[in-house]
Amino acid sequence: MAGNRQVVGTDHPTRHKGAIDCDLHPAVPAMSVLLPYLDDYWREMVSVRALDRLNLGLTSYPQNAPLSCRPDWTLDGGRKPGSSLPAMQEHVLDRYQQRFGILNCLYGAQLFHSEDMAAAFCRATNDWIRDEWLSRDSRLRASIVITAQNTELAVAEIERRADDFRFVQVLMLVSGEMTLGRRQLWPIYQAAERLQLPIGVHAGSAYRHAPTAIGWPSYYVEDYIAQSAAFENQLLSMISEGVFAKIPNLKVVAIESGLTWLSGFVWRMDKTWKGVRVEVPWVTRPPSEIIRDHVRFTTQPIDAADEGEAILRLIDHLRSDELFLFSTDYPHWQFDGDAALPPGLSDTLSRKILSANAFATYPRLLKADHAMEIAL
Amino acid sequence: MSIVDVARENPTKYKLQVIDCDIHPAMTSWTEVHPFLEKRWIEHLSVYGSHLRHAFSEALTHPRMSPDAARVDAYPEEGGPPGSSLDLMQKQHLDPNGVELGMLIPLRWNPGSQRNLDFGVALTRAMNTWQVERWVKKEPRLRASVLVAQEDTDGAVAEIDARGGDPNFTQILILPRTDEPLGRRRYWPIFAAATRNNLPITIHVGGTGGHPSTGGGWSSYYIEEHHMVSQAMQAVLASLVLEGVFERYPKLRVVIMEGGLGWIPSFSARMDKHWNRMRSEVPHVTRPPSEIMREHVWFTTQPMEEPGSSAVLLDLFGRIGWDRLLFATDYPHWDFDDPRTAFKANLTESQRQQLLYGNARRFYGLDK
Numbered sequence: 084m085a086g087n088r089q090v091v092g093t094d095h096p097t098r099h100k101g102a103i104d105c106d107l108h109p110a111v112p113a114m115s116v117l118l119p120y121l122d123d124y125w126r127e128m129v130s131v132r133a134l135d136r137l138n139l140g141l142t143s144y145p146q147n148a149p150l151s152c153r154p155d156w157t158l159d160g161g162r163k164p165g166s167s168l169p170a171m172q173e174h175v176l177d178r179y180q181q182r183f184g185i186l187n188c189l190y191g192a193q194l195f196h197s198e199d200m201a202a203a204f205c206r207a208t209n210d211w212i213r214d215e216w217l218s219r220d221s222r223l224r225a226s227i228v229i230t231a232q233n234t235e236l237a238v239a240e241i242e243r244r245a246d247d248f249r250f251v252q253v254l255m256l257v258s259g260e261m262t263l264g265r266r267q268l269w270p271i272y273q274a275a276e277r278l279q280l281p282i283g284v285h286a287g288s289a290y291r292h293a294p295t296a297i298g299w300p301s302y303y304v305e306d307y308i309a310q311s312a313a314f315e316n317q318l319l320s321m322i323s324e325g326v327f328a329k330i331p332n333l334k335v336v337a338i339e340s341g342l343t344w345l346s347g348f349v350w351r352m353d354k355t356w357k358g359v360r361v362e363v364p365w366v367t368r369p370p371s372e373i374i375r376d377h378v379r380f381t382t383q384p385i386d387a388a389d390e391g392e393a394i395l396r397l398i399d400h401l402r403s404d405e406l407f408l409f410s411t412d413y414p415h416w417q418f419d420g421d422a423a424l425p426p427g428l429s430d431t432l433s434r435k436i437l438s439a440n441a442f443a444t445y446p447r448l449l450k451a452d453h454a455m456e457i458a459l
Numbered sequence: 460m461s462i463v464d465v466a467r468e469n470p471t472k473y474k475l476q477v478i479d480c481d482i483h484p485a486m487t488s489w490t491e492v493h494p495f496l497e498k499r500w501i502e503h504l505s506v507y508g509s510h511l512r513h514a515f516s517e518a519l520t521h522p523r524m525s526p527d528a529a530r531v532d533a534y535p536e537e538g539g540p541p542g543s544s545l546d547l548m549q550k551q552h553l554d555p556n557g558v559e560l561g562m563l564i565p566l567r568w569n570p571g572s573q574r575n576l577d578f579g580v581a582l583t584r585a586m587n588t589w590q591v592e593r594w595v596k597k598e599p600r601l602r603a604s605v606l607v608a609q610e611d612t613d614g615a616v617a618e619i620d621a622r623g624g625d626p627n628f629t630q631i632l633i634l635p636r637t638d639e640p641l642g643r644r645r646y647w648p649i650f651a652a653a654t655r656n657n658l659p660i661t662i663h664v665g666g667t668g669g670h671p672s673t674g675g676g677w678s679s680y681y682i683e684e685h686h687m688v689s690q691a692m693q694a695v696l697a698s699l700v701l702e703g704v705f706e707r708y709p710k711l712r713v714v715i716m717e718g719g720l721g722w723i724p725s726f727s728a729r730m731d732k733h734w735n736r737m738r739s740e741v742p743h744v745t746r747p748p749s750e751i752m753r754e755h756v757w758f759t760t761q762p763m764e765e766p767g768s769s770a771v772l773l774d775l776f777g778r779i780g781w782d783r784l785l786f787a788t789d790y791p792h793w794d795f796d797d798p799r800t801a802f803k804a805n806l807t808e809s810q811r812q813q814l815l816y817g818n819a820r821r822f823y824g825l826d827k
Contacts, residue, residue, distance in 0.1 A: 149736045258675035265679065294674040295694035296687065298639045304737040305640075305697045308729055309674060312690035315722075316673035319683045341729050347721025350766045351686055358794060359524045359682050366682075386729035393728075400771065416736065 096421045098433070099179035099409070103441035103448070105381045106285075106338050106410035107175065107223075109216055110165035111190040111208065114139070116215070120207035125200075139191035143256075143287035143310075144415075148303060153416035164414040168219055175413045176222055179423065182438060183448060186225040187254055187285055187338060188212055194289050198233040205230055205240055209250070217249045224448060226254035226283050234270045241274045248451035252281050252336065257310065258288035263317040264324030272330050279446040281334035281379070284317060286310040311341035311386065315348050318378065322352070325365035327377045334444055336379045339412055341386040343393050346400040349374060375403045379444050381410035382424065382436060384417040391427030394436075408444060409437045475557030476812070477798045478819035480759050481663070481716055481787035482548070482561045482601070484594055485527075487539035489567075491593065495585035503578055510574045512669030521684040525793045533791035541791035545598055552790045553600055556798055559816060560825070561601050561790075562629060563590050564663050564716070571609050571634055572667045579608030583618050587628075595627045602823075604632035604661060609641075609649060616652045623656030629823050630659045630714065634666030635688075635695045642698030647707065654710045659757075659822070662695055663716040664688040692718035693726050696752060700730065703743035705755045712822070716759045717789060721766070724778040727752055753780055757822060759787035760814065761796040765803055772804040781810065785819045 111117065114135040118126055129135050144151045152164035156174050165171065176184055192204035205228045212225050227244050229237040244250040253275045261267065263284065275282050287310070293299045294309045314337050327333060349371040356363075356370055366373070387393030398404045411423045418425075424433060442448060486492070493501055508516040525531065527540050533551065535544035542548065553561060565586055573579030583606040590603035605622045607615035622628045631653055639645065641662070653660050665688075671677045672687045692715050705711060730748035738744065744751075758779065766772055776784060788796050798815055806814070820826050 149739070150733070258673070261676040262673055262678055262683075263675065265676075288674050292674055292676060293670040295640065296668075296670055296672045296691040297636055297641065297694045297698070298668055298670050300640050300694070300698055300701075301643060302701055302737075302740055304733055304740055305694075305701055307733050307737070308697050308701075309694060311725075311729055312693050313674050315690055316678070316683070316687055317675060319686055320673070320675075320678060323678075323680045323683050341725070343725035343728060344722060345725075346766070347689075347719070347723075347725060347764070350721045350764045351689065351719050351762075354762065354765050355682055355686055359685065362524060362680055362682050384732065386725050386732055388728055388731070400766065 096178050097180060099181065099423060099437060101182045102179055102409050102437040104175060104179070104181050104184040104411050104413070105336065105408040105441055106383065106412045107171065107184045107186050108165045108413060108415065109171070109186045109188050109212065110163040111188065111211065112163055112166040117204065117207040117211055120210040121203055125203045141189060141191055141194075141287065142290055143306070144189060145303060150307060150416055152414045156414040168216060171413065172220065175411050176220065178421075179411070181222060183222050183224055183441075185251060185445075186212060186216055186223055187283060188225070188228055189285065189287060190228070193228055193230050193256070198230055198236060201230040202233065202236040202240065206243070209240065209244060213247065213249070224249050224251045224445075224451065226250070226252040227280070228254050229271065231255050231268065231271065232260050234267060237271045238274045241271070241278065241280065245278050248447045250280070251445045251447040251451075252283040254283045254285060256287040256289055257284050257313040257317050258292070258294065260289065260291045262320035264320035264322070264326050266324065269326065269330065272326060272333050276330050276333045281336050281444055283336045283338050284314070286313070286339040288313070310339070311344045314340040315344055318348070318374070319352065322366060322370050322373050323363050325363065327373050328365040328367070334377055334379065336381065336408065336444060338381045338410070339383065339415070340380055341384055342380055342382065342407075343386045343397065345380065345397055349401065371401065375401065375406065378406070379408050379440065380406055381408050381412070383410045383412040385425060390425035394425065394428060404432055404435055405440050405443065407436045408441045475798055476816050477556055477558045477786060478816040478823075479556070479558050479561040479788045479790065480714070480785045480819055481564050481761060482552075482790050483542045483792060484563050484565055484590065485540045485542035486567060487543045492585045492589050495588040495592070497581060500578060500581045500585075509568055510578070511569060511572050511667045512574065513667045521678070521681045523793070524681060528793055529791050530793055530795055545594065548790070549598065552788070553598070556788070558600060560819070560823075563594055563601055563603050564632060564661070565590060565604070565606065566663075566665055569634065569665065569667060570606055572636070573608065576608060576611035576614065580611055580614035580618065583608050587618065587622060591625075591627045602629045603627050604630050605658065606632050607649065609633050609646060610638050612645060612648045616648050619649065619652040619656055619658065623652075623658065628658070630661045632661050632663060635662050635664065635691050636666030636668040636670070638668050640698035641695050642700070642702030642704050644702070647704070650704055650708045650711050654708050659712040659714055661714040661716050662692070664691070664718060688717070689719040689722050693722060696726070696756065697730060700748045700751050701734070701741050701744055703741070705751050706743055706745065711755060712757065713755055714757045714759065714785065716787065717761060718758065719762065719764065720758055720760065720775060720779060720784075721764045723758065724775065753783070757783050757785055757818070759785045760801065761787040761789045762794045763796050763801045763803070769804040772802070781813060782818055784814055785822060786815045
């Protein structure tokens with residue numbers, strides 16, 4: 084198994100030294116840990132409605148599905164993968180000598196239909212992340228979990244975190260209630276732009292709609308395969324609706340998107356745009372250019388048999404080596420051994436993907452360092 | 460409507476030989492199907508119209524960017540919509556473009572998406588006969604597609620069996636946006652009928668299954684909708700492959716029509732990767748999905764990808780498989796691909812022949 088593999092050559096973990104891991108998943112072990120962060124009303128509701136007995140495991144990531152946890156990253160005693168900070172340190176932060184790791188919490192807080200309930204649990208989740216993760220390892224940063232279905236509540240939560248620079252990003256699922264370019268969502272993007280927070284769009288669905296345009300597939304593996312199509316669709320939406328024209332400093336990070344769909348996507352979108360751009364006059368540049376300026380992509384998983392070559396092909400097709408951000412997707416099982424970054428990339432390129440591109444994408448990363456130095 | 464004269468190369472200077480796998484015939488008037496439709500359904504159509512999962516019964520909620528989604532030069536002088544005049548189709552397309560054989564893909568009324576299943580089946584019967592009487596009998600270069608109302612499996616199977624022995628039909632036509640993903644078991648009798656009659660299943664973009672065009676809701680613009688058909692096609696293929704349809708019907712052949720090409724290699728790799736990880740969920744799929752696709756699935760070329768580099772395009776064809784590509788123009792639609800200029804790549808003469816007609820001849824069994 085992966086963890087027992089001999090550490091040789093390109094697979095050596097120190098190759099990743101100084102990396103910024105842009106996709107780590109901390110797990111909320113049980114709702115009880117959030118209780119201290121809920122107000123009286125919601126604490127009472129948890130008790131009256133026995134909400135803490137609900138299993139908020141996501142349909143998008145069944146806890147025991149092979150994808151959801153690498154075999155050598157499981158935890159003893161049936162604990163949820165990703166729920167232990169010491170384990171995360173051992174498995175990735177220390178092992179790869181990472182400089183920073185960005186936490187994307189995929190707990191179900193934002194998925195309730197009740198916007199108030201969702202907002203209360205998002206707020207509690209963010210508080211819990213701050214106290215139990217960010218405050219216990221100075222390498223950690225986090226994304227702000229929000230209720231995208233209610234813009235006002237989402238903006239309030241973003242603003243609540245504004246002064247804590249350890250929150251470096253706003254997190255949304257790729258499939259929610261409405262396509263991500265829709266104007267109703269723009270206040271979220273405007274707040275994010277103002278506070279230098281990229282919008283991190285992560286694989287996963289709120290299952291408000293069938294996962295595909297042709298309805299509900301039978302199998303989990305189909306749902307997961309459809310995630311890359313969801314990224315295509317949502318980028319199409321954001322570009323076509325003019326999000327980047329109207330909010331020119333907005334950055335979007337596509338997290339766990341699969342990556343290699345990007346070539347075909349820009350070819351087709353550039354061509355279609357040439358044909359029908361009169362419909363969207365605010366899209367004044369080829370979509371591939373807009374993507375180069377505004378969108379970044381985390382590197383795991385890489386949908387290709389030859390992962391290193393695939394990255395080089397993408398760089399050639401997209402004409403940029405600034406688009407890709409290193410990630411392990413811990414504890415999801417996307418790669419084996421220590422090959423978090425595929426072999427075959429030059430040192431310069433590796434450095435860009437491992438850290439330089441992320442520094443350029445997340446302006447708040449270093450601000451938290453400065454803030455902490457001042458605090459000390 | 461202004462008619463634009465398009466300067467064309469002299470057809471004799473550069474002799475083309477083409478099999479066009481995607482031609483859209485239209486009706487001058489909807490009464491054209493009356494001779495083939497029972498009185499009850501003619502009345503039904505007048506009174507209740509087309510009943511879809513859709514806000515407009517006849518129009519699209521993402522209106523196209525040109526009238527009838529058509530080339531502006533494709534309007535017949537005698538009136539009627541583009542694609543309704545055989546004479547113009549011959550003069551404008553079949554003759555000058557060297558079309559040796561053209562596959563008819565009628566899209567009117569969307570019979571497969573009709574919520575009234577009996578009406579849908581009646582429409583398919585009528586439109587299938589209409590294709591033969593109105594087009595194929597008058598123009599030997601044309602071939603019909605068996606329209607089916609796939610949501611009524613029995614009706615669809617009966618129609619396939621009724622047309623199976625008729626050489627005027629070369630394939631079965633289904634639009635991808637079905638009620639459920641096409642690989643689900645309710646549709647399997649259709650695949651059994653297809654293999655029994657040795658007819659491939661062609662999946663041409665379209666249909667109104669009622670599900671939003673993305674897992675995250677509806678798109679606003681046609682520019683999105685026009686692109687998102689590729690993602691719908693991905694879901695169709697994932698469904699067919701991962702439900703084990705090709706294991707069950709090893710002779711089944713599928714054509715993905717007008718779904719684009721650029722996504723195919725990455726999608727195949729994605730299916731392989733995650734099938735490999737989750738294969739305990741789908742033990743009936745015993746081979747990598749890319750292998751299954753490579754064996755059972757063909758793709759039409761229009762709208763052609765334009766990556767801006769001949770080498771990249773050739774690489775793409777190689778990754779998909781040169782023998783899996785079938786040429787199509789989409790006549791008379793606005794994004795028509797001209798066989799002279801569609802491939803922005805340095806093709807050898809044999810590659811060009813393979814793409815323009817060689818593969819299609821083999822696929823449709825015309826080499827015998």
